Amino acid sequence: MKRAYNFNAGPTALPLAVLERAQKELTNFNNTGMSVMELSHRSKDYEDVHNRAKDLLKELMNIPDSYEVLFIQGGASLQFSMVPMNFLQSDKTAYYIETGAWSEKAIKEAKLFGKTNVIASSKEQNHNHIPKDYSLDHTAEDGAYLHITTNNTIFGTQWQDYPNSPIPLFADMSSDIMCKEIDVEKFSLIYAGAQKNLGPSGITVVIIKKDLLEQTPDNIPTMLKYNIHAKNNSLYNTPPTFAIYMLSLVLEWVKEQGGVKAIEETNRKKADFIYDAIDNSNGFYKGHAQEDSRSLMNITFTLRDEEITKKFLAEAKEKGFVGLGGHRSVGGCRASAYNSVPLESCTALASFMDEFRKANS
Incomplete structure (x- = not known):
């Protein structure tokens, strides 16, 4: 499975x-x-x-x-x-x-x-x-x-x-x-x-x-x-x-894995992939957190309206992504990339975000 x-x-x-x-x-x-x-x-x-x-x-x-x-x-x-x-x-x-x-x-x-x-x-x-x-x-x-x-x-x-x-x-x-x-x-x-x-x-x-x-x-x-x-x-x-x-x-x-230092290096790579998908989207995705306060663990972003957000989450679910819905206080989406979330999951999400943006811009 x-x-x-x-x-x-x-x-x-x-x-x-x-x-x-x-x-x-x-x-x-x-x-x-x-x-x-x-x-x-x-x-x-x-x-x-x-x-x-x-x-x-x-x-x-x-x-x-x-x-x-x-x-x-x-x-x-x-x-x-x-x-x-x-x-x-x-x-x-x-x-x-x-x-x-x-x-x-x-x-x-x-x-x-x-x-x-x-x-x-x-x-x-x-x-x-x-x-x-x-x-x-x-x-x-x-x-x-x-x-x-x-x-x-x-x-x-x-x-x-x-x-x-x-x-x-x-x-x-x-x-x-x-x-x-x-x-x-x-x-x-x-x-x-x-x-x-x-x-x-x-x-x-x-x-x-x-x-x-x-x-x-x-x-x-x-x-x-x-x-x-x-x-x-x-x-x-x-x-x-x-x-x-x-x-x-x-x-x-x-x-x-090499201790906390190695975990940190991987966490930064994971977060970078997803933040790059946000920052390079020409405003299609908008990050909630100011850049100098961005979390490595919880990456929050919104789309232009509720309809496109629902479509994003539905298509993401079909592709095996779980837990991307944002909290009601912020809305939009949230990717929680904790220590045990594999790098491959984050690269897959970044790729999906790019594909979805291109198909819905």
């Missing part, structure tokens, strides 16, 4: 090699006579999988020993609450830069726990860029943390350079973690739902400075304390064992 050209915004494509290995090991993992899904989370066989995933993440992202890697359930949406619950003290302010729907949700949750301040926003321009005109100098006076969303799936924008923050910098990297090399030490906390670049849904990776764990207050529920997860190696309760197993396989695949 031919594989679909999967451009879903998430959950999205997984490497075929990973799926085939999981299929092979599904009923008999490591000669246990059991699936990973059947193993005790306290067993040596599962413990090896769990720790392998942590070690690979540390290796591939160059995470220093001064950070803890946690596996938490609830998706990035739970992190919107856990972050202020753990770190927004009553005499402090949480600062946010608003760049899309997910940062808006994070701000909404933070307001439930304390004082927040949005110091920059792209909302008035329908989030078509990453704001640059803001000052962080005043945040040192009372700032608990500065929160950013590094990539915006709906609008197709991405931070190219991160703020030099005088207060701890927190980042939701759910849709672009490991798409390019970063300096982890610029951040005090990074979190990411797995279902875009790391594996299937069900697990959230949290990378957190160990000294932050000392700030966790006593008066919040046990399962919502970062230090509890850290003290128990993310095994305080039964973790999503199969999702973590799949995470470990995806990380092994990234290592086999």
Whole structure:
């Protein structure tokens, strides 16, 4: 069976090699006579999988020993609450830069726990860029943390350079973690739902400075304390064992590709093919994101009207392209070219876009 050209915004494509290995090991993992899904989370066989995933993440992202890697359930949406619950003290302010729907949700949750301040926003321009005109100098006076969303799936924008923050910098990297090399030490906390670049849904990776764990207050529920997860190696309760197993396989695949540097090189090629099809279309396709804010992961564009857009999507579906419909906030189309989306899928899409333009101009 031919594989679909999967451009879903998430959950999205997984490497075929990973799926085939999981299929092979599904009923008999490591000669246990059991699936990973059947193993005790306290067993040596599962413990090896769990720790392998942590070690690979540390290796591939160059995470220093001064950070803890946690596996938490609830998706990035739970992190919107856990972050202020753990770190927004009553005499402090949480600062946010608003760049899309997910940062808006994070701000909404933070307001439930304390004082927040949005110091920059792209909302008035329908989030078509990453704001640059803001000052962080005043945040040192009372700032608990500065929160950013590094990539915006709906609008197709991405931070190219991160703020030099005088207060701890927190980042939701759910849709672009490991798409390019970063300096982890610029951040005090990074979190990411797995279902875009790391594996299937069900697990959230949290990378957190160990000294932050000392700030966790006593008066919040046990399962919502970062230090509890850290003290128990993310095994305080039964973790999503199969999702973590799949995470470990995806990380092994990234290592086999040559690491994050090689993944970034491929991602840039993938994005270039599609952006070139937009830029060379004489306005037939119009990108939503400003050029200096364009995302490697989510490429958003519109056509001249709803009728031609529907025709584009219908013909694309006939040719095996999946997930190209744009979000209602932007309309048009969106191609999500996450790490596991093959280069061939992106070249095929660019070719289809050229063919469709020529046939419908």
